[in-house]
Amino acid sequence: MKCQQCDNPAVFHITELESGSVRELHLCEDHARTYLNQNEDAGGGSEGGGAPKKGVGQSAGGPLGVGQTADDLAALDQRVCEMCGITFFEFRNQGRLGCPHDYIQFEKELEPLIANIHGATEHTGRRPSRAVPAGADPAVGTDGLTEVIGLRRGMKEAIASEDYEKASENRDAIRGIEDRWVPPLPSGQSPTP
Amino acid sequence: MRLDTLTQSIGEWLRGTGPESDIVMSSRVRLARNLAQYPFVNRATEQDRADTERILRERIVAAPMGIALDYIDVGHLEEVDRRFLVERQLISREHADAQGARGVAIDCMEQVSLMINEEDHLRIQCLHSGLDLHGAWEQIKTVDDQIEKVVPYAFHPRWGYLTACPTNVGTGIRVSVMLHLPALVITRQIDKVFRSLHKISLAVRGLYGEGSQAMGDFYQISNQTTLGRTEEELVQQVADVVPVIIDYERRAREFLVRETQQNVHDQVSRAYGILRTAQTITNEETMQLLSRVRMGVLLGLIGDVKIADINSLLIRTQPAHLQKLRGSDGDSSDDIERARYLRQHFEGGDSQVKTSAN
Numbered sequence: 001m002k003c004q005q006c007d008n009p010a011v012f013h014i015t016e017l018e019s020g021s022v023r024e025l026h027l028c029e030d031h032a033r034t035y036l037n038q039n040e041d042a043g044g045g046s047e048g049g050g051a052p053k054k055g056v057g058q059s060a061g062g063p064l065g066v067g068q069t070a071d072d073l074a075a076l077d078q079r080v081c082e083m084c085g086i087t088f089f090e091f092r093n094q095g096r097l098g099c100p101h102d103y104i105q106f107e108k109e110l111e112p113l114i115a116n117i118h119g120a121t122e123h124t125g126r127r128p129s130r131a132v133p134a135g136a137d138p139a140v141g142t143d144g145l146t147e148v149i150g151l152r153r154g155m156k157e158a159i160a161s162e163d164y165e166k167a168s169e170n171r172d173a174i175r176g177i178e179d180r181w182v183p184p185l186p187s188g189q190s191p192t193p
Numbered sequence: 194m195r196l197d198t199l200t201q202s203i204g205e206w207l208r209g210t211g212p213e214s215d216i217v218m219s220s221r222v223r224l225a226r227n228l229a230q231y232p233f234v235n236r237a238t239e240q241d242r243a244d245t246e247r248i249l250r251e252r253i254v255a256a257p258m259g260i261a262l263d264y265i266d267v268g269h270l271e272e273v274d275r276r277f278l279v280e281r282q283l284i285s286r287e288h289a290d291a292q293g294a295r296g297v298a299i300d301c302m303e304q305v306s307l308m309i310n311e312e313d314h315l316r317i318q319c320l321h322s323g324l325d326l327h328g329a330w331e332q333i334k335t336v337d338d339q340i341e342k343v344v345p346y347a348f349h350p351r352w353g354y355l356t357a358c359p360t361n362v363g364t365g366i367r368v369s370v371m372l373h374l375p376a377l378v379i380t381r382q383i384d385k386v387f388r389s390l391h392k393i394s395l396a397v398r399g400l401y402g403e404g405s406q407a408m409g410d411f412y413q414i415s416n417q418t419t420l421g422r423t424e425e426e427l428v429q430q431v432a433d434v435v436p437v438i439i440d441y442e443r444r445a446r447e448f449l450v451r452e453t454q455q456n457v458h459d460q461v462s463r464a465y466g467i468l469r470t471a472q473t474i475t476n477e478e479t480m481q482l483l484s485r486v487r488m489g490v491l492l493g494l495i496g497d498v499k500i501a502d503i504n505s506l507l508i509r510t511q512p513a514h515l516q517k518l519r520g521s522d523g524d525s526s527d528d529i530e531r532a533r534y535l536r537q538h539f540e541g542g543d544s545q546v547k548t549s550a551n
């Protein structure tokens with residue numbers, strides 16, 4: 001679906017409730033930002049709709065804003081996770097991250113936010129007993145497996161652009177990674193197709 | 194269907210037994226976990242959700258946990274059945290209202306529940322009667338260990354278990370107790386207690402979790418932070434504060450009996466009278482009155498009611514429970530149905546009502 005204001009793909013789907021009637025907006029990221037900011041400036045937007053869902057990401061505006069210009073923040077908002085494709089802007093609006101890799105991709109940005117929430121930036125609790133497979137970097141935990149999220153996205157794009165060679169390369173890469181990381185089902189049961 | 198069997202029973206946590214069960218209704222521990230190879234639920238495609246639901250269902254059912262689990266496909270349940278599971282504390286409101294493939298595995302005692310595709314791919318919960326946080330923690334640890342053998346949890350050495358919301362990252366643990374604090378409410382000391390809890394970073398919520406209102410003097414107290422301390426430390430943080438609140442509540446109850454006995458006796462007797470004779474009653478009023486009667490029983494002011502019965506009524510007079518208990522033929526309103534159910538339940542109340550109505 002295209003953005004209602006330009007030719008870019010619509011990634012924000014907004015439903016506005018205005019005095020009983022429903023208005024649907026489909027916008028690209030840039031136009032969504034303009035639209036949402038405009039609503040925020042107007043004091044939370046029209047009744048019930050315009051203001052984005054308040055999430056934990058919004059409190060990031062505080063610690064993140066310190067010493068940063070509006071341009072810095074705008075550039076930060078544009079940053080994209082190479083695995084799941086979420087932008088920092090989307091996270092700030094929804095308060096939910098897109099995939100486990102975001103903790104690595106946005107580590108610098110998340111650090112002050114996490115310190116603010118927990119008063120700590122280092123896990124000291126339990127750890128999975130299973131070691132990472134040979135060849136994987138233990139310093140990034142299970143990120144080697146999370147890579148398949150990006151590969152799956154790439155496969156979909158390759159199929160859409162009819163690049164079947166690339167699609168099958170990605171499919172094989174996903175299988176290879178999952179075979180190394182995902183333990184077999186207990187008692188030798190085979191998974192349903 | 195298993196849900197109908199559930200309607201006839203009550204969960205382990207409602208037994209009204211266990212340490213300090215006059216004040217502590219239940220102890221709960223939950224863990225948030227995610228599969229490393231899929232986007233978090235809010236970013237997942239329909240296919241991703243179907244995949245995570247299938248992978249987790251197959252592996253959880255097959256994992257040797259030492260408890261028999263039943264799986265309920267929440268995505269295909271009617272709304273009343275989803276509400277029913279929420280009222281029973283087996284799934285969250287968020288899980289009931291979500292979209293797409295999702296489910297819950299529960300054990301027959303209703304102590305363990307494993308929600309698939311809530312905010313995180315997996316939310317494990319252990320719910321025990323009375324004050325038993327360490328028991329709930331020991332049980333959830335075993336369940337988590339067994340699942341971890343067959344599921345690659347998303348984990349980072351620095352950030353711990355990775356969750357959709359940074360407020361849960363690290364241990365992913367939420368430790369909570371549900372407390373019945375009527376005397377602190379009556380003596381207007383409850384706000385003071387809450388303010389001091391906030392100061393030590395503990396959260397206070399109503400009966401049904403985040404955003405829900407405290408009804409009938411029932412409150413949930415839980416940890417707010419999940420990173421930087423071990424699970425045991427976080428369990429202990431809540432465990433340490435509960436005896437203090439119990440002590441405050443007991444002292445407030447003693448004060449009420451000592452200073453205003455006639456007044457308290459009158460209040461609980463009136464509450465009991467309304468529950469036994471009302472012809473129409475809202476959920477909120479029922480909770481409020483059951484709370485007073487519960488306190489009256491514990492103070493020895495009402496003799497012929499069991500705590501387990503009141504605990505059970507607190508759940509069974511909720512809207513979805515009533516609807517399921519009455520079946521599909523009921524055409525009277527919830528409030529009339531609730532009053533009828535209460536009258537039938539309390540011995541003597543019903544016959545009196547019959548005489549006056551006929």
